Amino acid sequence: MSGHDRGKVEAVSRHDHDEVEAVSEHDQGGPEPVSLLERRYRAVLRLLPVSYRAEREEEMVAAFLEASGDVPDEENPRPRWGEIASVLALSARVRLGGAGATPGQVARGDAVRLIALLGMGAVAAFSVAGLVRVAVLGSELSLAGPPESAERLGFITDLAAAVCSVLAFVAIMRGHVRTAKVAALLGLVPTLAAFVVAVARHGFPGLPPLQDLANLALLLVPPVALLAGFHSDVTPRRRSWALALSPVAAGAALMGLTLLLVAADATEPLWFHLWLDHGATIAVWAAASVTVLVRRGSPSWALALSATGLLLLAIRLPMLGWLPDAMWPTGALQCVLLGTLALALGGTGTWALARAARPAAQP
DSSP states (O other), X not given: OOHHHHHHHHHHHHHHHHHHHHHHHHHTTOSOOOOHHHHHHHHHHTTSOHHHHHHHHHHHHHHHHHHHOOOOGGGOOOOOHHHHHHHHHHHHXXXXXXXXXXXXXXHHHHHHHHHHHHHHHHHHHHHHHHHHHHHHOGGGGGGGOSTTXXXXXXXXXXXXXXXXHHHHHHHHHTTOHHHHHHHHHXXXXXHHHHHHHHHHHXXXXXXXOHHHHHHHHHHHHHHHHHHHHSOTTOOOOOOOHHHHTHHHHHHHHHXXXXXXXXXXXXXXXXXXXXXXXXXXXXHHHHHHHHHHHHHTOOHHHHHHHHHHHHHHHHHHGGGGGTOOXXXXXXXXXXXXXXXXXXXHHHHHHHHHHHHHHSOOOOO
């Protein structure tokens, strides 16, 4: 038999074999076809991390299908919005250290929670400083506008927001998550209201200056991290009153020192004043960053300090364009310090997470 004939015989044999298998599968019922609803449920579950989905996808699909009942494809069935929202919430919790999370996801969740605590602590300290200033310089209330004016109302709401910021930090440090979230959101109301009013009056004038955006981020990022990081799968720690009230003491001390310098008319040296506003935060942040780098602390601390350092850098960097010559070297030094340490922390934290994610070597 020629090679050509042998090829034809083999092709016919393969075709007959395939037909026999198809008939056999048909006689045995064959694999059940996947419904349109099941395919769509599986598409929604792709929002979950791969490691979590690999363990629980089949179980979750079965539960969703059982709850939905038999719905023919002709009705174009879709997952309900509530189910999609629940998967989104579950995905966020797992990625931020919830039940079933990997060690890397737990570390990232810890970093988000630390960002919330560090940012809320800084905002609380500045809020206390502002409240002390108003308490000491009560005569300056006239600068807030005449009584019953919109300016006076805005001034009062800003004071209320400052109180809410302090309350939110103390509450989360003492383990009262719900109270902290409510207070933090209330503290954002004046800022968001002012933004809405400005847009309603003037529209979108264009991209705001970088420093304004950074200051806005300093107010918005910590509450967002609080809402996302302290989810239902996290058991909050109950920290000491000393730690909970530390921003209160720091803010009062900072404003007290500032008022003493003003009373003494101590305007020299000018560079010293750059360490009294956000500069005080930069000094504390730098000390904590060096400690984490030297002691090779957890990746969560490294990543959290890196993120907050970049935020402080975004606030400080635009100032270099208008600082007086006597203050410019100090401002530049602060920016270099922030940038260098933030990058070092980010690299250290990322490397530690990558190393922890590697599979253990086989003996």
